[in-house]
Amino acid sequence: MRLFVGDDWAEAHHDVEVMDASGRRLAKARLPEGVAGMARLHAMIAEQVGDLAEEDVEVVVGIETDRGPWVRALVAAGYTVLAVNPLQAARYRERLGVSGAKSDAADAHMLADMVRTDSHQLRPIAGDSDQAEAVKVVTRMHKTLIWERVRQTQRLRHALRDYFPAALTAFGDLDAPDTLELLAKAPDPASAAKLTIGQISAVLKRARRHNVADKAVQIQAALRTRHLGQPPALTAAYAASIRALTAVLLTLNEQITAMRKEVEAHFGRHPAAEIILSQPGLGAILGARVLAEFGDDPNRYACAKARKNYAGTSPITRASGKKKVVIARFVHNDRLIDALIAQASTAISVSPGARAYYDKQRARDADYNAALRQVANRLVGILHGCLKTGTLYDEVTAWSHQAELAA
Template identity: 80%
Template sequence: MFVGDDWAEDHHDIEVMDSAGRRLARARLPEGVAGMVRLHALVGEAAGEAADGAEVVVGIETDRGPWVRALVTAGYTVLAVNPLQAARFRDRLGVSGAKSDPGDAHVLADMVRTHSHELRPVAADSAQAEAVKVVTRTHKTLIWERTRHTQRLRHALRDYFPAALAAFDDLDASDTLELLGKAPTPAQAAKLTVSQISASLKRARRKNVAVKAASIQAALRERHLGQPEEVAAAYAASITALIAVLTTLNTQIKALEGQVEAHFGRHPAAEIILSQPGLGVVLGARVLAEFGDDPDRYTSAKARKNYAGTSPITRASGKKKVALARFVHNDRLIDALLTQVFSTLKVSSNARAYYWRQRDRGKGHNAALRQLANRLVGILHGCLKTGTRYDEATAWSHHAELATG
């Protein structure tokens, strides 16, 4: 039997369909235990006497959450359907543009009935990998939030206190936030003494404190175009609030980093992932979290590369054939992989040689980086499949032969 599950925050629209496309049941179920119990009853009633041997395939537009976990635990085959795929399939069933939640449940049921072989089952990741994903995603989200608030702080300072931008390089650094909190207006900042500035720099464990303190004081006392005193005071109140948010974010990012290290360190694949060039604890944890650890999820290195979004897509029509970058991908994963690439270029001579070979072939900088990321994903896949650590000579032996041949 095939089940379409159109989920919302507090309910699920369900349609049960047989292999011939006949609707066996339809219902709106509440989220939670009560809804899951009713779903099991609905499936059981539809299956009748064959309930014990029935195979149930569920299509739903998400791959996480307690509802999905309960479906997998119950023994159902759960297929995660991309909302874009469902929208395209809906257009095949009708071109009027009509849409409803029960109608979406019907689309999902019919989609898994006819195209289940082309859809991705929900990965059976371990609880350890799920825990790593939770803390790494929150950690990265807080970093993104810190960047957004830092940009807001920069824009505010540019509008009324440009001397601060000349004085401080890192606006989200603890010493910068401390000094701006003490003196949020140009007039107050000009009165800061070298000893006050030095004390903040020492607490932040800066080097060359005396030189930096004198430089910061000089920059804060430079004459700049400003705002009337009343406007400056209003800006000062605004950035004081931003400073409080940034200070809290810094504290929580540091605390979550410890949780990322702890959860990742307990995973059995951590040693192999950390052996990869350019991957440290935090970045390695992100890569593990986004790839997952289901051993059957990626049937080949190509499948892992396709999911990563590093492999190109081909568009061919008539005599025209082009290879393009994938723009539909896991943003968090591609961010981690490209960060790994930049680090790898510094530590691996083979990776640098591979990058420059791509440039010599006429590829641009970004295309060469993606190609190197694609190669690194393939190396990681091989290491994880064979349970071996990264070895520079083994990983690049084939390309070294091509380069010298």
């Protein structure tokens, strides 16, 4: 017996529908988030199962997320959970009707019907270990904080450009600890011009800068340079904003450092860490991100091509009639592709095989980004082979096929 469950989730509740193999609705309900809701869902399914043995029943659940306590509880109950991409769900909704009507109950029905008819096209929730999930949590937070620091730094830059452009000349790295300390101490042109060589030097020493004396003189000279400014009232308002931004950035710097230690600790305890670290271009942080986004379910990727497709490094082909175009994948995991491209950019400097492969792509008139993406694609295949066989990276073995083709 097969039962199909559509689960349209929200923060506080779940609209669910249970459907049989013929598409007939057996039950539907709105369940609260949490233990009580999960108990009611189990009761709904048990009512349909009756006295059948557990091994004679398969429950397939379609839901538009792959994480959270609710999803883990579904997996723990022995249900087959299919994570439906919201874009796929939207297209399937259009397939069922073109009116544009939408409701939570209708979406639950749509998800149930989708897993009933197209479960072979959908990806089950990965069976990643708790260790891999922990690595994912800390690496994603670490990267999120870095992205947030970039945003706050851009806000700081735009504000300084509007009322204190001399500061942009004085400080090259706006999120550096010494820059933030000096801006917090003197956030307006008048107070910055009063900073002494001794005050600036003390801040640079705390930040462990080199050539402190020369840099202090350069910063002081830049801060005292005449520039177009703003009226006093507006300058005071900007200065208050700068104090707030520097405080946020100082906190972000502290938390990024703390989360980096967490990433290294969690990643270092994972069994696959040694294999991943053996890959060219991967250190502890990038390696942790790669592990986190790929997961460690040994059955998730049937072959290297499947892993490459998930990574978004492999190209896609669009062919119609006489027209055929090969292009990069637009839909991908941003965090994963970011880590893989960063790996490739380093690998071409430390791996002769990766460099030769990159030069080969460039010789075919591929631009920098396209060539780097091809290197990343090749490195994903190498990583897949190492993880499948449990072997460390070997430069000769990894690029032997390319050497044979060149010969």
